[in-house]
Amino acid sequence: MNRVLVLGGGQLGLMMAEAAARLGLVVDRYDPERALLLPGTSDLAVPISWEECQERYPVITVEREAFPEEGLSADLAKSDRCVARGALQVIPDRFTQKSMLDKLGIPTAPWVLLDKEEDLPAAVEQFGGVVVKARSGGYDGRGTWIVGEGGDLSAVPAAELAGKAIIEKKIPFRRELSIVGARSISGETLFYPLTRNWHVDGILRLSLAPANACADLQKPAEQMLKGIMEELDYAGVMAVEFFEVDGQLMVNEIAPRVHNSGHWTHEGADWSQFDLHVHALAGVPLHALNVHGPSAMVNLIGTPFENAWLQHPGVVHWYGKSVRPGRKVGHANLVADTLEGLREGLDAWADVLPEGYQAVLESELKLG
Template identity: 85%
Template sequence: MNRVLVLGGGQLGLMMAEAAARLGLVVDRYDPERALLLPGTSDLAVPITWEECLERYPVVTVEREAFPDSGLSARLAASDRCVARGALAVIPDRYTQKSMLDELGIATAPWRNLDRVEDLADAAAEFGGVVVKARSGGYDGRGTWIVGDGGDLSAVPAEELAGRAIVEKKIPFRRELSIVGARNPAGETLFYPLTRNWHVDGILRLSLAPANASAALQPEAENILRRIMEKLDYAGVMAVEFFEEDGRLLVNEIAPRVHNSGHWTHEGADWSQFDLHVHALAGVPLHSLNVHGPSAMVNLIGTPFDQAWLQHPGVVHWYGKSVRPGRKVGHANLVAPTLEGLRKGLNAWADVLPEGFEAILDSELALD
């Protein structure tokens, strides 16, 4: 295999194409909204037909979970060439995703389906604080409503969501963690270390890797991700986000693709998650990973490019998107010999990090 088609025209597919070019392979991107092909890393879009796709691309992968209901992208996502086909049938709907995890005996926040308006009050009576999530389409905090124990349920549009949402128990987690790993068609797997994540208003703002004091949790996290990939017969990189509660891991979300919390691997490991994704799809034997040291990823959210960033510690990755509030337009990666050194480097990025990031670093440093 030397040519892959990725469904999606965003920055994740572009970074896959960049990784493939370094490996002597080709990743082309199909933009579903424009119904046009973006060859390699080019921005010059061209038309393509179903027959041409079958001729050129033995493997199809994805950079996102949702596609139009009809058209070439929908047809390709459902084809037997799409290595994420099984995952796309399960993961995008939180009901089927949670049901699969229950079937596998993998721990998640207790939950129930929001079939009727009355189910919301029943869930709150059972769980206390609740999190209501639209079954599909939610992203970066959208489609999510959080109500604390005894809180006002009227803020949740229950009538609108009935039959289209789930209700979870609000977990008093110690921290949010994620694991990114890969599986190739031969069933070989490889994993990065657990990553500590900090979200604000549902949007990832900072990742620290490897997560401190996580060695005891790493085998459990790897086993969970391995079982999910095997269940879905998945090839490529996949990510699982967890809540850490009382020394155990609860699955929060699954992403059948390269993931924002794995962006630190650009500079923090010998092979980035994009390299690893292409390796897995090409059937390359998955070898051990070398992690360079404590790493941080700072998401650049809704801000114009600032030339001063180039004088800060770290490496800037800019996506070339138009800027609007809440939009991920780039990220910066930092690597240091120690977490304390990483903290010093992050101080230079205080203007793009929300207030309170120092407390996250303090809490991570305090873990043994």
């Protein structure tokens, strides 16, 4: 299989196309909003029909979870060639996602459906502090309301959210971790090491990989992700975000695609997550992963490009997007021999990192 179609015209699909080009493979992108095809890494959009897609692409994948309800992208996402078809039926709705985790016996925060307005005070009485999440559409802190124990419920539009949200118990976690792995069309699997993530206001700002003190957590994380991919008959790269609680892992979110917390693999491993995604779909064997050393990924959020960054330690990946507050417009990857060396490199990026990143590094160093 030397041709793959990715549904979505964004940055993740572009990075898949770049990875494919290095292997002599072709990944084209379909932009659902414009109903146009973007061949390879080109920005020259052209029309394409269902019949042409069927003739040209034996495999279809996705770079996001939500698509228009009608049109070519909707039809392609539901077709038997879409390796994410099962995941798209379950993962985008947090109710069905959490129900699947419960079915598989995979630990997740205790939860209930926000079916009617009175369910919110009842959940607070049951759980104490809670997190209310829209069933679909929320990301980067959007569609999420956090209420501490004894907190004010008036900030949560419970009546408006009735039937459209879930309520989770607020978990006092030690740190946030994630695992990125791949499953090939033939069922072969491969996993990156667990990654430490730091979110500010719901947006990922810094990832550190491999996460320290995870020898006992790596295999359980792999088994959970493998079980999810098998349940959904999924092929390609998938990511799972965890809370670490009392030395155990608890699933927070699932992403049926390449993931922001895996961007460190561009420079931090022999094969990036984008390479691995293409390999898994094109029938290329999933080679053993060589991680180069302690790595960091710094998200560049809502900031214009600075030429001075090119003199900083690390490699800049700039997305060419228009800049607006809260928008991910690029990332920088750093690799060092030690976490101490990584800390020195990150200090050069202090102007784009929120206050507190040093404490994240210190906590990882203490775990080492």
